[in-house]
Amino acid sequence: RDKNGVRKFALTMQQGRTGILPGVQTATWGFNGTFLGPTLRAARGDTVQMAVTNRLGEAGTVHWHGMRLPARMDGGPHQQIEPGATWTPQWTIDQPAATSWYHPHPHGSTAAHVYRGLAGMFIVDDDERPELPSEYGVDDIPLILQDKKFARDGASFSGDPLKGTFGILGDHILVNGTYDPFLRVRTERVRFRILNGSNARMYHVGFADRRRFHVVGNDAGLLAAPVTVDRLSLTPGERAEIVVAFTAGEQVVLRSFGGDADIDEGDLDLLKIVAASRLESSPAVPGRLADLTPIQPPPGARVRRFRLNGHDAINGREMDMTRIDEVVPAGAVEIWEIENNVYAHNFHIHEVAFRVLDVKGSPPPAYASGHKDTVYVPSKSTVRLAVQFGHHTDPASPYMYHCHILRHEDSGMMGQFVIV
Numbered sequence: 001r002d003k004n005g006v007r008k009f010a011l012t013m014q015q016g017r018t019g020i021l022p023g024v025q026t027a028t029w030g031f032n033g034t035f036l037g038p039t040l041r042a043a044r045g046d047t048v049q050m051a052v053t054n055r056l057g058e059a060g061t062v063h064w065h066g067m068r069l070p071a072r073m074d075g076g077p078h079q080q081i082e083p084g085a086t087w088t089p090q091w092t093i094d095q096p097a098a099t100s101w102y103h104p105h106p107h108g109s110t111a112a113h114v115y116r117g118l119a120g121m122f123i124v125d126d127d128e129r130p131e132l133p134s135e136y137g138v139d140d141i142p143l144i145l146q147d148k149k150f151a152r153d154g155a156s157f158s159g160d161p162l163k164g165t166f167g168i169l170g171d172h173i174l175v176n177g178t179y180d181p182f183l184r185v186r187t188e189r190v191r192f193r194i195l196n197g198s199n200a201r202m203y204h205v206g207f208a209d210r211r212r213f214h215v216v217g218n219d220a221g222l223l224a225a226p227v228t229v230d231r232l233s234l235t236p237g238e239r240a241e242i243v244v245a246f247t248a249g250e251q252v253v254l255r256s257f258g259g260d261a262d263i264d265e266g267d268l269d270l271l272k273i274v275a276a277s278r279l280e281s282s283p284a285v286p287g288r289l290a291d292l293t294p295i296q297p298p299p300g301a302r303v304r305r306f307r308l309n310g311h312d313a314i315n316g317r318e319m320d321m322t323r324i325d326e327v328v329p330a331g332a333v334e335i336w337e338i339e340n341n342v343y344a345h346n347f348h349i350h351e352v353a354f355r356v357l358d359v360k361g362s363p364p365p366a367y368a369s370g371h372k373d374t375v376y377v378p379s380k381s382t383v384r385l386a387v388q389f390g391h392h393t394d395p396a397s398p399y400m401y402h403c404h405i406l407r408h409e410d411s412g413m414m415g416q417f418v419i420v
């Protein structure tokens with residue numbers, strides 16, 4: 001913090017080499033290091049200032065995915081950082097506690113930049129804290145899920161993130177950049193903040209022994225009350241916070257169970273968990289977590305329709321940096337209908353929080369009933385969202401909405417809106 005109370009962060013995007021597979025260094029990109037980036041943390045009410053320096057040797061951007069902020073601070077394709085330059089956005093955090101993240105967003109190169117390793121978590125805290133495990137790295141653990149393909153010699157990631165229908169579906173799962181990871185837990189309950197930071201892959205997360213666990217949060221914050229499940233699905237960009245109970249001395253595997261959507265093939269082990277022979281006690285998960293007022297469209301709310309076409313357009317148009325597609329009044333609550341007649345997609349809207357009203361006419365699973373910013377749009381379905389827009393008006397600076405399968409986003413399945 002500086003003398004005015006501004007909380008300052010410095011991030012440098014750089015290239016390097018990282019030991020991921022045994023005995024070999026892989027060419028990677030990272031923030032302040034060679035791979036991925038530090039977890040950023042700030043509280044509601046904080047004014048934060050970022051200093052983002054680009055040492056990649058090519059232009060980039062950094063977008064704060066999940067943050068509610070003025071469009072010029074958003075880090076989308078318009079906030080380009082030239083090689084050698086430093087970008088210094090500043091804003092005041094005004095949103096509930098949440099697990100957000102940050103990643104590059106240069107139009108046409110997002111897939112490549114994220115795939116090489118530019119991504120990190122951004123945790124927002126809030127005064128209202130229900131009694132959940134919250135000691136970072138001890139019983140409050142970030143899990144960034146990513147899939148990679150390695151070149152035969154392991155010296156680089158392979159695959160073209162802009163080829164094929166979905167880009168890359170990797171055959172090596174990395175968690176926080178680690179291949180074949182394990183975690184020792186020392187408490188009876190552990191909170192995991194799970195981020196799907198993959199380019200295209202969808203995970204259906206559960207445990208090998210099918211134990212049940214509590215979902216306590218979605219993308220944009222805590223749920224009103226915990227929801228007990230044995231499985232939850234995350235498409236790229238989505239987050240979930242879960243709390244899991246362990247017994248002393250046991251071993252269990254966090255796993256992704258294959259599904260039928262092309263982007264979720266195969267059962268994949270994510271993380272081996274080993275519980276210590278004696279566990280510190282943890283509080284029970286509270287029955288109420290947050291005062292969550294459901295986002296409710298007013299009578300006669302504006303309805304906007306978005307049809308996803310192929311893998312490169314929305315409503316028949318490819319992304320155009322010079323075209324504003326939608327103009328939204330500040331503070332509006334609208335219904336956005338996303339229609340998908342082709343294969344799997346998802347949909348992310350910058351700046352907002354939304355509630356999923358229905359998927360193919362049915363309400364979403366209870367664990368996905370909270371505030372979100374990214375949603376799965378299954379093949380041949382319509383998803384309806386109640387979208388709450390913020391109050392940062394700027395007719396000249398657009399925010400993005402797009403499919404978060406990065407191959408699709410980069411090829412044009414993205415549009416721009418302004419808040420006025």
Ligand code: C2O
Pocket residue numbers: 063065103105237348350400402404
């Ligand atoms: Cu996480 Cu527009 O992106």
Ligand code: CU
Pocket residue numbers: 063064065066348349350351
């Ligand atoms: Cu975003």
Ligand code: CU
Pocket residue numbers: 311344345346403404405408409413
């Ligand atoms: Cu898509």
